[in-house]
Amino acid sequence: MADPRPYGARGAALGASLGLAAGAFVLFFAQRQTGGLWVEFARSLLILMATFWLAWGAAQALLGLWPGSGATPRRAEPKGRCAILVPVHEEDPRATFARIAAMDAALAETAQAGQFDFAILSDTRSPSGAAREASWYLRLLRDRDAQGRIFYRRRSSNAGRKAGNIEDFLKTSGAAYEFALILDADSLMSAETIIEMTRRMAGEPRLGLLQSLPGVIRAGSVFGRAMQFSAALYSPVFARGVARLQGETGPFWGHNAMVRVRAFAESCALPDLSGPPPFGGHILSHDYVEAALLARAGWIVRLDPDLTGSYEEGPENILAHAKRDRRWCQGNLQHARLLAAPGLLPWSRFVFLQGILAYVSSLFWLGFLATSILAPSLRVAPDYFPLPGWSFPVMPPNETARTAGLIIGVLGLLILPKLLIAVQAIRSGRAAGFGGPVRLLTSTLVEIALSSITAPIFLMFQTRSVLQVLSGRDGGWPAAARGEGRLGLFESWQASRWITVAGLAGLAAAWKLSPELTPWLLPVAGPMIAAPLVIWITSLPCRIPFAVPSETAPDPILARQESIGASWASLTDADPAPSHPEPLHA
Template sequence: MDELIAAQHISRAMPEESPLAMPEQSLHRFDPAHERRKMTRKPRQPWLSRTLTFGGGLALTAWGGYQMFRVIDVGGISFLKWALLVLFLANFSWIALSFCAGVVGFAHLLVTRPKQPKTPEALRTRTAVVMPIYNEAPSRVYGTLQAIYEDVQATGLGAHFDWFFLSDTTDPDIWIAEERAFLALRRALGPDARIYYRHRAKNTARKAGNIGDFVQRWGAAYDHMVVLDADSLMTGHAIATLAAAMENDPDSGIIQTLPLIINRNTLFARVQQFAARIYGPVIADGLSCWMGRDGNYWGHNAIIRTAAFAAHCGLPHLTGKPPFGGHILSHDFVEAALIRRAGYTVYMLPSLAGSYEESPPSLIDVATRDRRWCQGNLQHIRVLGAKGLHPATRQHFTTGIMAYVSSPLWLAQIFVGILLVLQASYIRPEYFSQEFTLFPAWPVFDAERSLMLFEVTMAVLLAPKLFGLVLALCDGPVRRGGGGAIRLTLSALFETLMSALLAPIMMLVHAGHVLHILFGFDTGWEPQRRDDGSVAFKAIMRRHRDHVILGFMMLIAGMLISPSLVAWMSPTIAGLILAIYLSWASGQKSIGLALKRVGLLVTPEERNPPGIATRANELSETLAAEGFDHADGLRAIYDDPGFREAHEVFLPPAPPRVRGDIHPDRAMTEAKLNDARTIDDAVQWMQRKERMVLLHDRALIGLLSRLPRPAEPAQG
């Protein structure tokens, strides 16, 4: 690397600090008198949408509960029948509410046909665009942020935005690769590009702590911040529109977009990508309609009012140990709750185009991610009763909790149903009770009503998919982008079949997550796989063999009890028996691309890729060709004195060492360096933890740099 690095403003890895206090908030105390008064005329509450959503959901649940009661009431009700009724009500209420929200979203989109706002001509405020990164491939995240930067510059409003990579990376080689890619990006964009990089030595409180550290040290310099994930992509139009919306609405605290999934090629990811594009707008619009300005935050692709966030969103530590204690994992819901409690509004712009993200490439990857999300949402049980929260906020928490609790509830309902059939088939019932009756108490059900209720349940469950498909068919660009009416319909049928087969697997996965968390097992925070790729077949077999065994057990038990029971449960049984092969197929890029070639599961953004996505991919490939992603960090420091100087400038000032305070890892690292005869010895001997110690310590870096190279072999 050129020795002019030092001249290229390496001292400006970050701008001058501009501190902003971020006090920890209390969940148990809140004075309503401290709630901020609205500065603009208060808009109407969305009472009609809320009445249709919650009133309709309640009415549908009451009707379903009555029908189920009539189903089981034939011949008297036993304890198991009561249990079946309670479980049915819990599960049916969940899908009834989603159905009614879908109806609202469908009607709203059908009538309004929202149009895209124009890019604002001018802005008055400063916005920080922040991307927290954690052990990600630098070529991907740097290429993505450069593409976003260029697109914002193209709007003519680039002077209002500064750009930040906020690294919590714990892998020493990736950390060094991030710094090298950052310097390369600085050289490519020139000295006027306000792009910055900060690495935290300790990733305290994970992503929430990463954002909090930025706000407390630099937040006062910015009116707003746009928060991205490592897989986020947003157009200049979307970012500028969000900034203008914040300027024009002083009551807004958080404005959320609806990210669409792009760039996916494996079977599982393409199914998710298609579902999010075709059905997602209906669900999101229904959610937006009833939420109004009492909405939620999903942690990325959103803009936040910085001062309000600092003043009201300092997350408390929950008492006790994880998984229910400690720092809050799913911080975004809680931050939305706290800023709404303070009197700011939180709302969504579901129709704003230009907001994108990616998705996990396989069933196992999404199960791994959901383990962390499950713990975070169950943790919200302790936040649900916090003082001063808006009722809509409590509903958001309940929705998140039910997203995972519903799986063990469905599993319990299936189990109770099997027990009831088993009881009717093999256990001698007490036909006559001790009280005198003329007729025996036969253990029977109303089969005709039961079938009708099953059909209604399936219709309620699948209706939002149908709404999305109808809207897509009515929208010319979307219909053509999806391959035409026939291919779009076939894609929807294929997605529905895949979802039906994968649903019982995910039910067991989520049920397992819930049980692990209830028994006190904490989750880790492993980086998410972003790239397409399959999982080793042996790993898939280990992960799903219990699911297959349970599927065969259900099949055998069903055949012994009643063949009609097998027919009733065939989607569940088939999904479990095929779990290993479905999971294997889910991660196969070849299957996804084969479907793409025949025009199935295709989205408009895939047929006509957004320019920013194409540019981000090109930049990522160019950066990957530099070789930063897979280079050895110690060798990079050793081989390039210019980069070594830059790295040392990036490090924060070293705290004074207390005499007698010897850190074991540092002592071991120093001993290995002193014992090494060449750089090859040091590279070979250093463990990951020792590499991190070395790279944080200027004195140890000096020892590394003075090691000799291996002797050149003698020439014959």
Template sequence: MRGTPEELAGAMPAQDLSSLSHRQPQQPGAVRSRWWRRLLVVGGALVLAAYAIFEMWLVFDAGGVTWPEYVVLVLFALTFSWIALACTTGIAGFCVQRFGKAPNWLDAPLTGRTVVLMPTYNEDPARIFAAIEVMAKGIIEAGEGEAFDWFIIADTTNPEVMLQEEEALLAIRQRLGDKARIFYRRRRENQARKAGNVADFCRRWGRHYHHMLVLDADSLMAPKTLIQLARRMEASPDTGLIQTIPRLIRGTTVVARVQQFATRIYGPMVGTGLAWWVDRDGNFWGHNAIIRTSAFMACAGLPELPGKAPFGGHILSHDFVEAALLRRAGWVVDIAWDLDGSYEESPPSLIDMAVRDRRWCQGNLQHAKVLPAKGLSWVSRLHMVTGIMSYLSSSLWLLLVLAGFALALQAQFIRPEYFPDSFSLFPAWPVLDAEKALWLFGVTLGVLFAPKILGLVHSLLDGDCRRGCGGAWRLLRSFVLEVLVSALIAPVMMLIHSGAVLAVLLGADSGWNPQRRDDGSLPWADVWRRHRSHVATGLLLAVAAWFNSWQLLAWLSPAILGMLLAVPLSYYTAASGLGQRLKNKGWLQIPEEAQAPAIEMALEQILPWYQERLAQAPTLAVLANDPVLGRRRLGLIDPIAPRLPGQVKVLDAMVGTKLGDSQDPAQALAFMDTKEQAWLLSTPALYQGFLALGAAVVTAEA
């Protein structure tokens, strides 16, 4: 049983960020973005930010601006500019969704070859192979099966999961027969993580294919969407990448359902608006996108950044950089805002979100070293700044809260009294224009909530969406619940992101851990350990504010409340039982729950079969004692380069020595840890030595 097709080697050189090479487009007009769209959205955001910053200046200028107030003003300018761009992007998206015209739907038969890549790292093989089967069946039924190959590129390091992946490959090939070409490769060494995984595929098999459609382990795409992406690539010779806007599905916990409701109701506004104004300078989010293979190999090879981790070394958030390099070389990077049928899943808990965001935070902050690269379009640079700000903004918000708090304390201790007896949303800083401050507070809330409100309005006006959410009343109450839960979560995530930024700045590397996909529950003790610093921060702020004045405590209460409730909030929003009860009562319902997409229903039907089959996957001990099963997987081991004289890998030596010291397979496995067993499964010579050890025992017993 062979896992892969014949290799067709191709070059994918690492790009030089200090030099530039540019291709000549086939249709020059098709690669140019429309400037007036940027003027409307980015220019509008700048005008809005300038107005708010000027108003804040007037708030402080009533009695002269002091240096602490300058600090607050700078922090406010940075944070408000961030939400202003999201606001104008959401307005543009609303207009396009309501009044715009979607691109033409193409129906020409496919002539090129597309490979669907499924990178995986210790993920659930049953979920992965079940998803591939239902997508492949849909493509076959649509009459385009010959145009697609399916390739699982694994970086799995868990030996049990490795053997389950191989069993799943055998199962899916038996079920689909010769109707689909399904391949599997697992690397022995996970160099450069996911980006290195995809690059390894490109160098060895990329030249077989015109396009590669990259998924994630939790991705699911409707066959019509897969086919349409391939058709759009064939119809546009200057397009290098088309990114879809995935929707979240299959959420079971409260936090997962809140995320999927938000991305379904508000996400299309921002996503569509972004696609509209960035135009040909789109972005790549790492999955659910189709890429022209030749363009990617020629122009998107990632260099290693100078220095050590966390800022140097392999680029973790590779997707933004790859899109920027493609665009730099003259390829169109498009965002297909109109395509439905692109799905993914969300982390089930705040803790899982924190683990994921820690890795993303490091990768996005790395982009600071890519920003000066020669020849990048200013929009590509803005994408990277946006990625950086998605984490840095939390630190800025925290600093803004602390700076405002410091001003209030300064007022309390320097002068007799600066808080009025009546309630006020803002502390009475020395000579503060309270009327302008209240007006600015309202403007800030309006800008912050504009994308949500526009998304709600659009969903209420869209009959199918409104009915899919259970009607107007259920949609409205779900909107209120989402806002409340998100408001409670926001201070906790602010602290989590601020801690991640601090850890990166202090030189800590994120590592690489697989994500949980379903129930995110943890014992109370673990939840307390993860959130005790957040609770302590809330207590400290509450006590300090109370000793200053009750008005300051009231002003800070939204942030303090989320911090104080961090432990029960994290515990209960991660429990699938509470999430299921909300679902049964229609809270946070989305149209994909009222009427599940056909591809999701097909997945749910076939998934139990794969789970049952893979529960019976052979173990290493079984393989050693069954010559047929043991030899069957030899063809699935990825070939490795011959050892150079004088060079010995530590794991080769350790596993080889332990095999030599063993009397039987059981003893060999007892000598080895999980990492060594994985190395054994991934090294042909060592694995054959392991089989020989089992064969010797069988012969002796005979």
């Protein structure tokens, strides 16, 4: 259960992060070259901001590793009903409805079977997509014999997008339910977890929202499986750290979370912000705002990382990830408008600021690299005898040593938490789910290498997103890219040639202006130059054995979904609705 006053954890994490950032600033500025004072000050300031962000991430991991699991959450048998909401927008209905069929079948085998309804809330606009949905819905309904238990509604207008879709449901049918489990089209949850969430909600009447920790499943590409491994190994620890930091002002990630319908209805009808997008209009990252509004109204918002049996699917290639990240970037930067929103708790404001920093930090890094390349050309000749009367020469600091120190610091903050999490997994026996200690360590090292290669590419995509939003470009509401993510080399080249050009330009500038920095820039410029190759190769099917618990000891809900998916695989989109009304018992 969340600590209602997590001030100690917050103080420790903030203090350590600020301390490290200030230390980096002082060390960097104190070691400045003679002349170019403002350039050196700007570089030191950029390193301060970037270090703070890295240290903040590391602090969350360390908090998550700290022993102790907190108090046991209170439970009670729920008296009301629960609606399981599945908002869809141009999704593949066969895959989405197979997940619903699996969850419905799993719930049907429990004593609480009658307490749950599903509502498929469609925002699909294309006529062909709507026709497919209708057809597959009828199949689902007949297979599960679920009329009056699995509902389907398609809106005539997409007002408010996903948040407006859920709001529309609550305004129409909300009074029939005590709780609502909000899912995404790719969400899958075990019946035990869903029931456990209703019990925890019933056991704590002040609990407005309970967030589970979704694990990533069904990844097939190199990139997807690395993300899946990373989510399985690191995320539970980071989530425990986040839960300790946030206490009762926890996060909402938009899906795989249960809300108390009355609390949500009273507190979470979002207004449009004044002005045009991307900063005005509809609130894009509505989940963070809804969490803040629930907290403003006095409700507890809690993340329980021990809630396993909660799954989602992740992007299968870097381009799909970058596309999703573009949307998140706009949503998080839009939160700048809400930093001073009336009545919010200070921690909610800080969470908004944290989201903004997550994206703006890419500008800090790029700014730092650019000023580092430019700095030598702005430098004046060194003065070896700056003090009058002092007969010993003062040597200028070594730029190479400074850069090496910086790289070691950055790698420490990025890699050390991952290694500590791997060691803890081995010590606690969690490694068994990852194929044993040796396989776990190998996978961790490969993941670290892979994420180091992809990091500069993400830095560029993120920088472009931030600049697009700051220049007023709205990203719209594209359908989520799901399914097989295999890309062609030409497609990868077309999407990332600008990164190659930027990498080559950066390296050429460094070679011309500060040749001693060139080797140190290679770990950043190299992957940038090779971006099309990296994007293409990481989208291919994975041969690296990234073992994860959802595969070594799979949850029965996964097998159930696979079985239903297989039974539907032979049906065509044109006519999935059965001519016979026999229900399928998966």
